[in-house]
Amino acid sequence: MSALTTALAITTRDLRRVRRQPSRLLGGIARPFVWLLLVATGYNAIAQLPSGMPYREFVYPGVLVMACLFGGALTAVSTVYDREFGMLRLMLASPAGPGAVLFGRTLSATVMGTTQALVVLAAAPFITSPTLPQLLLAVGTLVVASAVSAVLGLLVASRLRSVENFAGIINVLLFPLLFLSGALYPAEQLPRPLALFASVNPVTHMVELVRRAFGQPAEYGFGLNVVVLVAWTVVAFLLATLLFDPEARLIGRPRPARAAGAP
Amino acid sequence: MSTPAIEAAGLGRDYGEVRALEALDLVVPSGALVGLLGPNGAGKTTAMLLLATLLSPSRGSARIFGHDVTGARRAARCRLGLVFQEPTVDPFLTVRENLEFAAGMAGVARRDTRAAVDGALERMGLGPRAGQLARELSGGWRRLADIARATLHAPALLILDEPTVGLDPEHRERLWGFLDTERRARGTAVLFSTHYLDEAEPADRVLMLAKGRVVADGTPRELLAPFGDAVLEVDGPGAAAFAAALQGEGLAKLVVPSEGAVRIGLDGRKEHVLERAAGATGLTRSVLRAPTLEDAYFARTGARVTA
Numbered sequence: 001m002s003a004l005t006t007a008l009a010i011t012t013r014d015l016r017r018v019r020r021q022p023s024r025l026l027g028g029i030a031r032p033f034v035w036l037l038l039v040a041t042g043y044n045a046i047a048q049l050p051s052g053m054p055y056r057e058f059v060y061p062g063v064l065v066m067a068c069l070f071g072g073a074l075t076a077v078s079t080v081y082d083r084e085f086g087m088l089r090l091m092l093a094s095p096a097g098p099g100a101v102l103f104g105r106t107l108s109a110t111v112m113g114t115t116q117a118l119v120v121l122a123a124a125p126f127i128t129s130p131t132l133p134q135l136l137l138a139v140g141t142l143v144v145a146s147a148v149s150a151v152l153g154l155l156v157a158s159r160l161r162s163v164e165n166f167a168g169i170i171n172v173l174l175f176p177l178l179f180l181s182g183a184l185y186p187a188e189q190l191p192r193p194l195a196l197f198a199s200v201n202p203v204t205h206m207v208e209l210v211r212r213a214f215g216q217p218a219e220y221g222f223g224l225n226v227v228v229l230v231a232w233t234v235v236a237f238l239l240a241t242l243l244f245d246p247e248a249r250l251i252g253r254p255r256p257a258r259a260a261g262a263p
Numbered sequence: 264m265s266t267p268a269i270e271a272a273g274l275g276r277d278y279g280e281v282r283a284l285e286a287l288d289l290v291v292p293s294g295a296l297v298g299l300l301g302p303n304g305a306g307k308t309t310a311m312l313l314l315a316t317l318l319s320p321s322r323g324s325a326r327i328f329g330h331d332v333t334g335a336r337r338a339a340r341c342r343l344g345l346v347f348q349e350p351t352v353d354p355f356l357t358v359r360e361n362l363e364f365a366a367g368m369a370g371v372a373r374r375d376t377r378a379a380v381d382g383a384l385e386r387m388g389l390g391p392r393a394g395q396l397a398r399e400l401s402g403g404w405r406r407l408a409d410i411a412r413a414t415l416h417a418p419a420l421l422i423l424d425e426p427t428v429g430l431d432p433e434h435r436e437r438l439w440g441f442l443d444t445e446r447r448a449r450g451t452a453v454l455f456s457t458h459y460l461d462e463a464e465p466a467d468r469v470l471m472l473a474k475g476r477v478v479a480d481g482t483p484r485e486l487l488a489p490f491g492d493a494v495l496e497v498d499g500p501g502a503a504a505f506a507a508a509l510q511g512e513g514l515a516k517l518v519v520p521s522e523g524a525v526r527i528g529l530d531g532r533k534e535h536v537l538e539r540a541a542g543a544t545g546l547t548r549s550v551l552r553a554p555t556l557e558d559a560y561f562a563r564t565g566a567r568v569t570a
Contacts, residue, residue, distance in 0.1 A: 008367060016360055021355065090412075091368060095336075247318055
């Protein structure tokens with residue numbers, strides 16, 4: 001119960017901060033719309049996909065995932081901010097432990113990613129013709145995509161000590177993940193090493209889940225989509241927990257004896 | 264006899280090759296007020312972080328109300344309230360929201376949060392500022408909100424790392440008054456560090472740290488006893504000879520050379536010594552005053568607590 005209380009307190013705090021700094025949320029919403037309006041509109045006229053699908057319709061699931069990915073992962077900057085300005089020490093002193101702190105941060109980042117993606121999803125009737133079940137299914141996949149993105153962001157943030165470092169590193173990581181996911185162009189014709197990377201890239205499988213929700217063809221099986229995303233989430237969360245509070249890992253280990261008077 | 268708030272035995276921590284804290288032996292009974300004194304780098308913060316379960320020890324052990332700080336961190340943390348050197352108040356939240364957040368961090372059940380937050384606001388006099396954003400508060404009020412944050416779950420032990428740094432006298436007085444009330448009302452034990460030595464004088468016990476080692480440990484009265492009733496501080500080229508003469512005549516209880524001056528502990532015949540100082544050659548200044556913990560620290564380390 002204490003862990004859940006702690007996680008909810010962190011989520012509430014993060015959402016209150018967002019309410020007082022709405023530019024973060026608005027910026028996150030603007031990014032996918034810029035892609036939709038500027039890039040997708042331009043390519044729609046010239047891109048000819050093998051499936052014959054209009055480019056704007058093809059890229060739409062990818063743009064939704066972009067909103068989840070950036071909204072979920074960039075929210076982890078709060079963790080770096082808290083470490084830089086001392087709040088993290090208060091959180092690590094919680095009886096609930098680092099796992100609860102990370103879970104709370106995952107929850108708030110998932111809400112942020114999903115919120116941004118839902119605004120983009122509201123534009124669906126102007127791009128494709130979704131049915132209500134497709135839209136509901138899409139909402140579910142966007143929550144999953146946001147949660148996985150949140151954990152990936154936390155993994156990157158787990159040891160970083162400055163907001164500037166986080167901003168630099170996260171963008172370097174997110175753009176290759178997005179470009180090599182089949183979100184913006186079909187990944188089937190990529191050179192083999194890149195195709196191999198795409199097959200284990202979590203963003204690939206986020207995009208596929210959203211494509212399935214809209215009834216678009218997917219390259220990999222549904223089972224593989226789920227397995228890859230679950231594996232990434234579990235491994236990233238465990239790694240983040242280990243890296244997040246290195247002192248906790250030392251506790252309980254037998255300590256080597258020191259000679260008296262050793263320096 | 265109740266379980267002590269803190270029991271530490273040979274507690275130490277290294278950072279690589281640097282020994283930040285050599286070996287701390289400490290017992291703090293419930294309800295006691297204990298001060299840690301020392302300049303920056305003495306090991307105070309390391310000692311506090313170890314006792315707060317936020318650092319793992321390189322050697323030794325410590326218990327908080329009987330709970331081992333390494334083996335039973337969760338149980339130890341439930342009894343602790345912590346105030347760090349850095350502010351732990353979110354500037355983008357109101358005072359009330361900050362306290363609600365802290366209640367969640369401390370594991371206070373949601374149904375009890377409102378009462379706990381209201382109580383903390385009232386005790387600290389923060390009621391009128393409850394709806395104000397923390398970034399709009401003065402540094403003093405922000406610090407008081409930080410103390411309210413640390414005490415709202417009624418911890419049995421408070422660990423405060425330099426809680427009064429940067430506070431004006433009014434806020435310092437308010438803070439110590441609040442802590443005194445907490446100790447009387449709830450029997451809260453308080454371990455604190457400070458650069459303001461006068462704040463340590465009401466403590467039940469004071470530990471002096473230098474370069475990671477405990478150099479003195481006792482009640483303020485015990486630590487000041489070697490200086491006698493008063494300290495005569497003399498400057499000038501003749502200061503050392505004057506002090507030696509007093510010592511030879513049995514008038515000086517303790518002589519401590521200090522950066523061009525000499526501090527002389529006196530036990531009786533203060534007026535006589537002061538007259539001698541007025542007529543002595545080679546003295547540019549002579550001041551008679553009560554002994555302080557700064558004197559006690561200087562006598563043991565040859566260094567000042569404050570820069």
